[in-house]
Amino acid sequence: MTPLPAHVALIVVDLQPDFMPGGALACADGDALVAPIAALLAERRYRTVVATQDWHPANHASFASHYAGQQPFAQIQLHGHPQTLWPDHCVQGSPGAVLHPGVDWNAADLVLRKGTRPRVDSYSAFRENHGPEGSRPATGLAGWLRERGISEVHVCGLARDYCVLWTAQDAASAGFAVGFHWDLTRPVRADNDDATRQALATAGIALL
Template identity: 40%
Template sequence: MTTAPLSAPRPSTTALVVVDVQNDFCEGGSLAVDGGAAVATDVEALVASGAYDTVVATRDHHIDPGGHFSETPNFVDSWPRHCEAGTPGMELHEPLTTSMFAAVFDKGEYSAGYSGFEGSTSGGESLADWLRQQGITRIDVCGLAMDHCVRATALDGVREGFGVRVLEDLTAAVMPQNLPALREELTAAGVQV
């Protein structure tokens, strides 16, 4: 659980990273996570509160991700088609809009692309490089899904040298029953949960 009130202003060296709160991952989408739409609403409220000076988003943006898509998915390494480039499913879920973010990092064009750190801006700038250029040393991570792309982004954030906190109250999981083990994994890696 989070340790500080989410509305409390964060230091300017901390960025909020909103992971994959997209139509296909919210109720009604092709790979919906229960609670996804509520996450979108709650994240919008946090962004609107002005608690963070720097707020960015990541998006799945699949073109041809190979075996990541399957007609017979195992829901571990393969999934139904989702967040295909140019489709409504890849857009941010309302009330979120791209204009709310300082930058949007698309990932997974030709790969699974779980981590936001695999993403880049339309100009080709990576998430890690962009954050460093803004003087960011810590990131708070939220979004969808806790047990996949939020997890991967948090772990990669630590590997990239950032202090990382996951705002679990602003996430939803594909498999909620696995959250206790996931919390242990993240904590062991140096992520604050």
């Protein structure tokens, strides 16, 4: 397989057991991505690969268990912005938080842990969600990629309608050309697919 140009990087988003069947926040057929993504990395078509890893402290503000009377998937306001409450997931050091062992992660040049701040959720690889200061702090990934000569990123992983989508949108906002490996993603909710496609089209993001 011919390698892609050196200016193109791959971002594999949150390929972790907690987002797969049997996990705390399972995407239907999320485990079906393991083999094809492992094969994609083994081909070494991408010369730069980034893996993100959801890595929450046990007291994370996005967990429904920390709000009396609230259930997972309820909506609240957090720092003045809508926040979905999630089941406890990807808790630091837990089995569900590891990068899936079915992939050889030695192909990754960078593993970016996100969601580590107790009071701030973090879907995107490029920016955290809104924090108490009112902004979305940068993770530093955009600068890291530019230092390596990257001008285009392709994204895959979990979940299509949250972390992969936000990563793609933020990459486009940061000035990168973006490709979205639709078949190498799965959603939290399949009924979000139409909205996800529209959001990608609005941002000028190509489906691969």
